[in-house]
Amino acid sequence: MVRQKNIFVSGIILRCVYLEKIKEDVIILGGGMAGLRAAVAAAEYNKNLSVGVVSKLYPLRSHSVSAEGGTSAVLNPKDSFDLHAYDTIKGSDYLADQDAVEEFVRLVPEQIYTTDHWGCPWSRNPDGTISQRDFGALSFPRATFAADKTGFHVMQTLFSRALKYDNIRFYNEYFATSMFIENGRFNSLTTINLRTGDFTVFQGKAIVFAAGGAGRLYQFSTYAHSVSGDGDAIAYRAGIPLKDMEFIQFHPTGLVPSGILITEGARADGGYLLNGEKKRFMQAYAPNKLEKASRDVVSRAIMWEIEAGRGAKGEYGDMEYVYLDLRHMADVLDERLPMITEIAKKFNGIDAHTELIPVHPATHYTMGGIDSNVKTTTDYSGIFAAGENACVSIHGANRLGSNSTNECLALGNVAGVSAAKYAMEHDIPDLVVSNVDAEEKRIWDDLLKRNGGENVAKIREDLRNNMDKNVGIFRDANGLNTALKNIKSYKERYEKISIQDKSSTFNMELEWALEVGFMLDLAEIITVGAIMRTESRGAHYRKDYPNRDDENFLKHTIATYTKDGPKITYKPVVITKWQPTVRTY
Amino acid sequence: MADEYEFEIKRKDESGKVYYSTYKVPKDKISTVLEGLLYIKENLDQSLSFRYSCRMEICGSCGMEIDGKPRMACSTIVEDLKKDHIKIEPLKHYKVIRDLVVDIDPFFDKYREVKPYIIRDDDGKYDKELPQTPEQFHEYANFAMCIKCGLCMAACPIEGSDPNYLGPAPLAAAWRYIADNRDQGAKYRVEVVDGEEGTSRCHFAGECTEVCPKGVDPSFAIQKLRRTALKIEIASIFGGR
Amino acid sequence: MVEVNKEMKEGITAWAKFYKKGMGYFAFAFHRLSGLVILFYLYLHYTVLSNLLRGQATYNAIVKSITYGPYDSFLVLDFLLALVIFYHGANGVRLALNEFGIGMYHHKALFITFEIIAMVLLGLFDYYALQFVGVGF
Numbered sequence: 001m002v003r004q005k006n007i008f009v010s011g012i013i014l015r016c017v018y019l020e021k022i023k024e025d026v027i028i029l030g031g032g033m034a035g036l037r038a039a040v041a042a043a044e045y046n047k048n049l050s051v052g053v054v055s056k057l058y059p060l061r062s063h064s065v066s067a068e069g070g071t072s073a074v075l076n077p078k079d080s081f082d083l084h085a086y087d088t089i090k091g092s093d094y095l096a097d098q099d100a101v102e103e104f105v106r107l108v109p110e111q112i113y114t115t116d117h118w119g120c121p122w123s124r125n126p127d128g129t130i131s132q133r134d135f136g137a138l139s140f141p142r143a144t145f146a147a148d149k150t151g152f153h154v155m156q157t158l159f160s161r162a163l164k165y166d167n168i169r170f171y172n173e174y175f176a177t178s179m180f181i182e183n184g185r186f187n188s189l190t191t192i193n194l195r196t197g198d199f200t201v202f203q204g205k206a207i208v209f210a211a212g213g214a215g216r217l218y219q220f221s222t223y224a225h226s227v228s229g230d231g232d233a234i235a236y237r238a239g240i241p242l243k244d245m246e247f248i249q250f251h252p253t254g255l256v257p258s259g260i261l262i263t264e265g266a267r268a269d270g271g272y273l274l275n276g277e278k279k280r281f282m283q284a285y286a287p288n289k290l291e292k293a294s295r296d297v298v299s300r301a302i303m304w305e306i307e308a309g310r311g312a313k314g315e316y317g318d319m320e321y322v323y324l325d326l327r328h329m330a331d332v333l334d335e336r337l338p339m340i341t342e343i344a345k346k347f348n349g350i351d352a353h354t355e356l357i358p359v360h361p362a363t364h365y366t367m368g369g370i371d372s373n374v375k376t377t378t379d380y381s382g383i384f385a386a387g388e389n390a391c392v393s394i395h396g397a398n399r400l401g402s403n404s405t406n407e408c409l410a411l412g413n414v415a416g417v418s419a420a421k422y423a424m425e426h427d428i429p430d431l432v433v434s435n436v437d438a439e440e441k442r443i444w445d446d447l448l449k450r451n452g453g454e455n456v457a458k459i460r461e462d463l464r465n466n467m468d469k470n471v472g473i474f475r476d477a478n479g480l481n482t483a484l485k486n487i488k489s490y491k492e493r494y495e496k497i498s499i500q501d502k503s504s505t506f507n508m509e510l511e512w513a514l515e516v517g518f519m520l521d522l523a524e525i526i527t528v529g530a531i532m533r534t535e536s537r538g539a540h541y542r543k544d545y546p547n548r549d550d551e552n553f554l555k556h557t558i559a560t561y562t563k564d565g566p567k568i569t570y571k572p573v574v575i576t577k578w579q580p581t582v583r584t585y
Numbered sequence: 586m587a588d589e590y591e592f593e594i595k596r597k598d599e600s601g602k603v604y605y606s607t608y609k610v611p612k613d614k615i616s617t618v619l620e621g622l623l624y625i626k627e628n629l630d631q632s633l634s635f636r637y638s639c640r641m642e643i644c645g646s647c648g649m650e651i652d653g654k655p656r657m658a659c660s661t662i663v664e665d666l667k668k669d670h671i672k673i674e675p676l677k678h679y680k681v682i683r684d685l686v687v688d689i690d691p692f693f694d695k696y697r698e699v700k701p702y703i704i705r706d707d708d709g710k711y712d713k714e715l716p717q718t719p720e721q722f723h724e725y726a727n728f729a730m731c732i733k734c735g736l737c738m739a740a741c742p743i744e745g746s747d748p749n750y751l752g753p754a755p756l757a758a759a760w761r762y763i764a765d766n767r768d769q770g771a772k773y774r775v776e777v778v779d780g781e782e783g784t785s786r787c788h789f790a791g792e793c794t795e796v797c798p799k800g801v802d803p804s805f806a807i808q809k810l811r812r813t814a815l816k817i818e819i820a821s822i823f824g825g826r
Numbered sequence: 827m828v829e830v831n832k833e834m835k836e837g838i839t840a841w842a843k844f845y846k847k848g849m850g851y852f853a854f855a856f857h858r859l860s861g862l863v864i865l866f867y868l869y870l871h872y873t874v875l876s877n878l879l880r881g882q883a884t885y886n887a888i889v890k891s892i893t894y895g896p897y898d899s900f901l902v903l904d905f906l907l908a909l910v911i912f913y914h915g916a917n918g919v920r921l922a923l924n925e926f927g928i929g930m931y932h933h934k935a936l937f938i939t940f941e942i943i944a945m946v947l948l949g950l951f952d953y954y955a956l957q958f959v960g961v962g963f
Contacts, residue, residue, distance in 0.1 A: 058689070060733050061636075061644040114711040119703040119765060121722055121729055128716035152643055153729065160702040160758075172690075195682060224639040258616075260641045343641060346660050347617075457627035500631035503599045506683040509631045654846045742841060742854065788857070789921055791850025791933070804850070805930055812927040 024052030031059030034387025041416025067151020070143030092396025197504025213366030233518030245368035246529030254362025397538025452496020645734035704770025728761035737793035753793035753803035760806035916944035
């Protein structure tokens with residue numbers, strides 16, 4: 001990797017440590033939906049502010065493009081903000097902060113209209129107004145959608161809009177490695193420019209964390225390969241606490257065997273789930289909502305069916321699965337669900353019009369994240385968080401389908417404006433060079449020089465299988481403790497990795513190694529949080545504690561970094577109008 | 586048939602040396618080309634570099650020349666190629682950074698040139714949606730499906746002989762916004778796309794449409810652009826618009 | 827204009843690479859090649875015509891030598907030239923129509939139809955041309 005550059009001064013070669021510094025007023029970490037929305041908001045707020053979008057991918061390659069179903073917004077006069085808030089809070093199993101939810105739902109409709117004005121092709125009614133569809137666990141059909149490519153179209157719209165502003169600069173393929181806080185304030189962000197291998201430091205007045213979730217901790221996942229929890233881990237290591245990390249959402253319908261998402265819209269529009277005996281089974285688990293119950297409920301129902309021996313098996317190795325039946329709605333598939341018909345055809349050779357689609361619950365969303373609030377601020381000044389990277393908490397213990405893209409838009413906007421305001425009032429702090437040097441040494445003198453023969457990819461694979469098996473939909477003390485022990489052993493193995501690739505341009509293996517480092521930290525937080533939460537709430541289901549325990553656990557888990565692993569504390573949940581009651585669908 | 590595939594991959598290392606590496610990948614472990622590449626990277630050769638992300642043909646990262654044709658690695662099922670020996674090369678018409686990773690910046694620069702966003706006089710007032718019927722949506726729906734993978738740029742023969750040519754995807758994007766009834770910026774966009782480096786350069790080989798993984802029809806869009814440009818220019822002669 | 831890297835450039839050799847290309851590509855590549863042939867013929871044609879400057883007798887002698895020998899083998903090339911012109915013309919009409927937005931949805935069918943018509947016309951042309959030079963059927 002390029003670390004030293006030769007500088008020629010009148011014939012004498014000076015070898016000096018080369019440090020590339022980039023200064024931007026507002027730095028956005030992550031080029032996904034929340035990141036781009038924040039970038040546009042900040043650039044729009046003041047045209048003289050320079051905004052830098054730092055991403056390890058090109059913005060359009062972010063995982064946000066994979067979002068399919070829809071985005072909830074109260075647009076219809078028959079609907080109400082209270083109803084949206086109530087659905088969200090009930091979905092969260094009452095772990096959401098209710099004041100935040102109430103404020104959040106009021107921010108959403110404007111974002112739908114804004115993106116519409118920017119060119120997002122929201123699906124329409126014949127009269128030209130924006131159409132809305134039903135979605136899992138909604139009491140009113142309020143999911144605004146763009147066929148089943150909602151995330152894709154919104155991302156295209158935001159990216160294109162961002163190109164309009166001259167004050168937004170894109171730093172594509174800069175892999176962030178760490179962030180530094182000095183005097184309670186954001187100081188600098190260190191990155192590796194993947195294209196050249198240069199160690200690059202970003203200095204800025206404010207930073208917005210919008211780097212997405214951590215779903216690739218699991219093997220069977222709807223996530224893009226790139227979602228490795230970098231943002232969470234960077235913030236955590238810098239000292240920002242993470243909230244509610246043990247809540248990982250499993251989407252009921254991940255396509256077997258690849259895990260590609262089959263949107264919830266398929267069930268919301270009337271699709272059935274069939275077990276191995278080709279019979280509908282949701283009646284037993286959610287008598288009212290059936291297939292349209294919330295994701296945690298449906299995912300567990302599928303797993304109960306499989307555990308009871310009623311799963312289908314055979315075609316795809318050892319994995320047991322159930323079926324998604326769309327045959328009875330073949331006539332609307334091409335109009336409303338074009339992408340999943342295309343996916344079933346391309347990747348499985350299945351014609352959804354006439355055949356059953358094999359599905360299995362897959363990791364889909366990280367409810368937890370950087371401890372922030374509906375103003376997107378964190379414990380430290382100049383540091384903001386938005387999107388899946390943040391935990392506001394709107395989603396509590398289980399996110400409602402169609403509530404993530406709207407969070408990215410609404411809170412991305414808030415974060416962008418807040419960061420811009422903050423940047424207007426502050427200067428770029430002086431770089432603390434010793435921090436940056438230490439980080440550089442960590443990568444070049446430690447990580448790259450380790451030589452114990454361990455393969456990074458193997459550790460990652462073991463970690464993912466471990467998480468799938470022991471920290472999955474069903475959890476219990478035994479499995480979780482085994483998982484924690486395994487994670488500790490992976491950490492030891494991680495100390496002994498060898499990075500074979502010594503190239504400085506596009507060194508994917510180094511990127512993998514850094515990602516695995518992040519993932520190990522996060523896996524530990526998730527597992528420790530899950531061990532300590534001896535109750536079942538939302539997506540966190542303990543077989544040994546199958547009931548919700550409001551007396552002891554109606555509170556957020558806060559994980560803070562220490563040298564010996566995460567320190568777990570708790571923080572109360574804000575309750576306004578809706579007292580916790582029994583949650584049934 | 587053997588139970589292994591042979592992946593012959595064109596490499597380029599840091600020093601600029603170009604060579605081919607061949608790897609054997611077991612058939613039962615992989616289904617798509619991308620899975621094959623990941624298998625190689627994880628098990629056989631850690632120094633292989635390529636771009637990938639969503640693995641569901643929506644992010645546009647993994648375009649490469651597979652078996653002589655630009656394709657997405659994630660959605661190319663190896664079995665469908667009906668071959669045991671698969672040749673993989675970086676996309677043509679782009680500068681190779683390393684192995685299968687190409688410099689895609691010129692593509693995005695061209696994309697930016699065509700003003701790919703809604704231009705309206707009342708920009709900034711977002712209190713209500715802009716009316717658009719499903720029929721009006723279908724006017725541009727096809728062109729909105731572009732995932733910016735850049736395969737069309739590698740397929741276009743004109744891109745090969747004239748790198749200044751805007752290219753299929755940017756021109757299709759220009760048409761996507763002109764055809765959108767919410768947009769009022771056709772005249773600004775036509776200034777960019779009409780001319781020697783724009784629509785006039787297209788000679789309608791139609792390869793862009795052939796290789797597009799999402800079924801977008803850029804060659805159609807370019808012909809439509811020509812017509813629109815002509816209309817606007819004729820109108821301007823008679824003092825319209 | 828955007829910055830361009832020369833390394834990207836593939837050049838006109840790409841025209842000759844038909845491997846795994848669609849029908850439109852053939853139409854395109856042969857259109858360009860036929861265009862070049864026609865251009866070449868045009869210069870040849872001018873060269874022959876310019877002999878008029880050297881007087882009537884000289885010109886007549888040259889034309890005669892091409893038509894009745896000893897250089898009458900050129901006539902065979904004339905048939906090839908006709909093929910190229912008919913192909914180029916038919917495809918050209920199709921392209922012009924397409925550029926005005928006519929028949930865009932069926933441009934491949936249009937290509938085939940126009941070429942079939944052109945080839946039928948070429949057959950007729952060849953028939954009468956052969957009769958004219960006295961080969962006869």
